[in-house]
Amino acid sequence: MRLTVLGFWGGYPTRNGGTSSYLLESEDDHLLIDAGSASLISLEEVLDPLDLDAVLISHYHYDHIADLGVLQFTHQLKKSEKQRSSLLSIYGHQEDQENFARLTMENVSLGKAYHEEDHLEIGPFEVTFMRTLHPVPCFAFRIKEKKTGKILVFTADSGYLEGFIPFAEDADVLLADTNFYEGTGNRQVHMSADEVGKIAAEAKVKKLILTHLPQEGNVEELKHQAAALYKDGEILIAKKHLIVDI
Ligand SMILES: [Zn+2]
Numbered sequence: 001m002r003l004t005v006l007g008f009w010g011g012y013p014t015r016n017g018g019t020s021s022y023l024l025e026s027e028d029d030h031l032l033i034d035a036g037s038a039s040l041i042s043l044e045e046v047l048d049p050l051d052l053d054a055v056l057i058s059h060y061h062y063d064h065i066a067d068l069g070v071l072q073f074t075h076q077l078k079k080s081e082k083q084r085s086s087l088l089s090i091y092g093h094q095e096d097q098e099n100f101a102r103l104t105m106e107n108v109s110l111g112k113a114y115h116e117e118d119h120l121e122i123g124p125f126e127v128t129f130m131r132t133l134h135p136v137p138c139f140a141f142r143i144k145e146k147k148t149g150k151i152l153v154f155t156a157d158s159g160y161l162e163g164f165i166p167f168a169e170d171a172d173v174l175l176a177d178t179n180f181y182e183g184t185g186n187r188q189v190h191m192s193a194d195e196v197g198k199i200a201a202e203a204k205v206k207k208l209i210l211t212h213l214p215q216e217g218n219v220e221e222l223k224h225q226a227a228a229l230y231k232d233g234e235i236l237i238a239k240k241h242l243i244v245d246i
Pocket residue numbers: 010011020061063064157212
């Protein structure tokens with residue numbers, strides 16, 4: 001499967017870069033994970049948004065859903081008569097009914113609920129969930145490509161939780177919220193680089209991608225801080241259109 005980073009900043013877009021959004025592809029199947037600010041334009045540069053097969057949303061903070069409405073409008077306005085028969089599936093949790101209801105738009109998209117204990121099949125992928133530590137209900141995803149058994153784990157937004165170690169165990173790629181430099185920030189909300197490095201090391205993941213990045217400072221520093229604990233695999237810093245084959 002192929003992961004393409006569409007947006008990678010935490011909280012708000014800046015310097016021509018958007019917030020959380022990732023395209024995960026398995027052959028001809030295209031799954032959008034979160035739809036942050038500026039992600040639709042970033043997506044359009046690599047894939048016709050009408051070719052998306054499904055969308056998976058971790059939580060309803062704006063930096064993860066800002067472009068969802070315009071994605072729905074794209075499907076509403078740009079689709080030919082023939083294409084209109086298929087609805088875009090948008091998966092989200094139901095612990096916020098108001099936001100969950102917005103996933104459904106008549107003749108355009110259908111909101112589908114996932115639950116913490118689900119083993120959900122979305123096309124070629126199987127997804128399991130972990131509740132994260134965040135001010136609003138939010139879920140991390142462990143996504144297996146059924147055909148190859150390859151694993152992507154996405155922490156979504158979260159403070160440090162010991163549970164990430166078994167959840168990410170032996171993953172091929174860990175895509176982790178690294179919003180803070182070591183020793184800074186409110187780590188009940190997001191993780192710091194050393195915490196992410198610890199998870200990657202103890203879970204024995206093969207590759208670590210730092211994302212949900214802070215707008216200030218030198219993000220290369222995050223890599224050094226994570227590398228102090230995670231020594232056995234590659235560390236990448238998310239950027240627009242970074243492609244990782246898993
Ligand atoms: Zn966020």
